[in-house]
Amino acid sequence: MAAAELVKSKRDYSLVGESSKRAIETGLASAEWYHTEVPRKVMKELMQRSDGPAIRDTIIWIAAILGSAAGAVLFWGTWWCVPFFLVYGVLYASSSDSRWHECGHGTAFKTQWMNDAVYQIASFMQMRNPVTWRWSHARHHTDTIIVGRDAEIAVMRPPDLLRAALAFTGLLDFRFSLPILVRNAFGYLSPDEKDFIPESEQPKAVAAARWHMAIYAATIALALYMWSFLPLMLIGLPRLFGTWHMVLTGLLQHIGLADNVTDHRLNTRTVYMNPISRFIYWNMNYHVEHHMFPMVPYHALPKLHEIIRHDLPAPSPSMWHAYKEVWPVLMKQLRYEDHFLKRDLPPTAKPYRGEFHDLTIAAAAE
Amino acid sequence: MAEWIEACAADDIDEEDVIRFDHGGRTFAIYRSPDDEYFATDGLCTHEKVHLADGLVMDDIIECPKHNGRFNYKTGEAKRPPVCVDLRTYPVRVEAGKVLIQVG
Numbered sequence: 001m002a003a004a005e006l007v008k009s010k011r012d013y014s015l016v017g018e019s020s021k022r023a024i025e026t027g028l029a030s031a032e033w034y035h036t037e038v039p040r041k042v043m044k045e046l047m048q049r050s051d052g053p054a055i056r057d058t059i060i061w062i063a064a065i066l067g068s069a070a071g072a073v074l075f076w077g078t079w080w081c082v083p084f085f086l087v088y089g090v091l092y093a094s095s096s097d098s099r100w101h102e103c104g105h106g107t108a109f110k111t112q113w114m115n116d117a118v119y120q121i122a123s124f125m126q127m128r129n130p131v132t133w134r135w136s137h138a139r140h141h142t143d144t145i146i147v148g149r150d151a152e153i154a155v156m157r158p159p160d161l162l163r164a165a166l167a168f169t170g171l172l173d174f175r176f177s178l179p180i181l182v183r184n185a186f187g188y189l190s191p192d193e194k195d196f197i198p199e200s201e202q203p204k205a206v207a208a209a210r211w212h213m214a215i216y217a218a219t220i221a222l223a224l225y226m227w228s229f230l231p232l233m234l235i236g237l238p239r240l241f242g243t244w245h246m247v248l249t250g251l252l253q254h255i256g257l258a259d260n261v262t263d264h265r266l267n268t269r270t271v272y273m274n275p276i277s278r279f280i281y282w283n284m285n286y287h288v289e290h291h292m293f294p295m296v297p298y299h300a301l302p303k304l305h306e307i308i309r310h311d312l313p314a315p316s317p318s319m320w321h322a323y324k325e326v327w328p329v330l331m332k333q334l335r336y337e338d339h340f341l342k343r344d345l346p347p348t349a350k351p352y353r354g355e356f357h358d359l360t361i362a363a364a365a366e
Numbered sequence: 367m368a369e370w371i372e373a374c375a376a377d378d379i380d381e382e383d384v385i386r387f388d389h390g391g392r393t394f395a396i397y398r399s400p401d402d403e404y405f406a407t408d409g410l411c412t413h414e415k416v417h418l419a420d421g422l423v424m425d426d427i428i429e430c431p432k433h434n435g436r437f438n439y440k441t442g443e444a445k446r447p448p449v450c451v452d453l454r455t456y457p458v459r460v461e462a463g464k465v466l467i468q469v470g
Contacts (some may be wrong), residue, residue, distance in 0.1 A: 030414055030415070043420075044380075044383065044422070047422045048422075049422075049424065105434045106429070106434045106436075106446060107434065112446070134447055134448065135447075135448060138413075138433045138447075138448040141432060141433055142414055142432070142433070198450055200450060201447070201450070293431070294431070294432065294433070294434060295421065295422055295429065295431050295434065
């Protein structure tokens with residue numbers, strides 16, 4: 001019994017458990033976070049909304065989806081359909097994550113119905129309840145990587161590496177996301193969901209899940225009618241073969257960094273990426289910048305990065321460098337879950353709260 | 367008894383913008399609309415108590431800087447999740463280049 005208690009994880013990631021209570025008691029929940037100082041006029045300019053970039057990108061996105069789907073259908077039954085499905089899968093299951101994200105914030109387009117329309121479509125592609133995830137993401141921004149408060153911590157401590165690896169296959173989406181939608185469609189919300197979705201919004205979560213299930217039921221019916229997997233390869237199953245890019249880029253947002261700190265410079269990572277990944281990811285590689293200033297649209301994040309980089313840790317030069325840096329941290333966390341990657345702030349950075357920085361960094365920042 | 371308080375000079379606020387005004391232990395947001403009218407609301411978002419003065423004014427909308435919730439700052443109406451609770455508004459008048467708000 002005592003041994004079992006010794007190996008038990010100290011972190012309780014449930015949103016209604018001990019860590020949650022502790023975060024509230026200690027003021028970590030809904031805390032005030034560090035922000036780099038940016039003059040109001042500059043920030044106002046960065047926050048400005050525009051339909052142009054998102055309309056351009058959405059036209060390219062939809063054209064690429066339809067084009068790859070057409071190729072996959074045309075060559076269905078031959079090996080030539082494989083490359084088309086590989087492209088289609090990434091567009092369906094990975095790029096929809098960033099569209100869901102940006103349109104959920106309401107910053108991608110200036111015109112709100114466009115944000116709402118793309119948000120609903122992308123949520124479906126992501127197999128996510130659009131209501132539940134809107135609220136879970138609000139919580140993620142309130143309490144980023146605060147244990148017991150943040151509903152979107154991708155890799156918990158100690159890390160479950162098998163689970164992280166399986167995430168690349170999309171299997172976990174079927175294992176978790178689909179049953180959640182089914183449960184929601186039957187009118188049931190978990191205690192965690194009830195914790196972050198206001199009561200007035202909960203019926204909307206049930207209604208959204210029912211719409212999603214209706215589309216899946218229609219797709220299955222069509223597949224049975226055609227006696228072909230093709231409809232399922234176009235709707236639903238791309239979550240299995242196209243999720244890898246979303247996981248590849250998304251895991252890097254916070255993995256291996258500090259938890260329970262109220263400074264995004266310490267728990268969030270900016271990574272330089274190639275232009276194709278940045279298109280798929282809609283510039284969310286500038287993730288410290290996004291968390292610090294969620295009002296800034298994706299197309300203005302590179303400019304924001306240039307303005308505030310003097311106050312941020314050096315960005316990872318590439319995804320390869322970032323994973324290379326993270327791997328030994330994860331290995332150590334298997335034995336010692338409190339271990340994490342300390343971010344070095346540049347000498348020009350302003351230190352925030354001393355307890356988050358060791359003396360050397362604080363001295364360097366002075 | 368509600369009293370009129372001088373909040374700022376009219377030209378302290380840019381057109382289509384907002385500033386923060388603290389008074390008596392409370393915080394307010396003072397807006398200047400694109401039509402050059404002035405409005406006032408409670409200064410903190412009803413969702414997570416974030417200062418709205420750091421947000422973005424677009425026409426008659428104020429967007430919260432933390433979660434992108436939206437209010438109509440003229441009426442206080444909550445317009446976009448995650449805000450669900452309306453914002454309290456206050457009467458405003460401009461006299462001799464000063465913005466006054468009636469707090470009660």
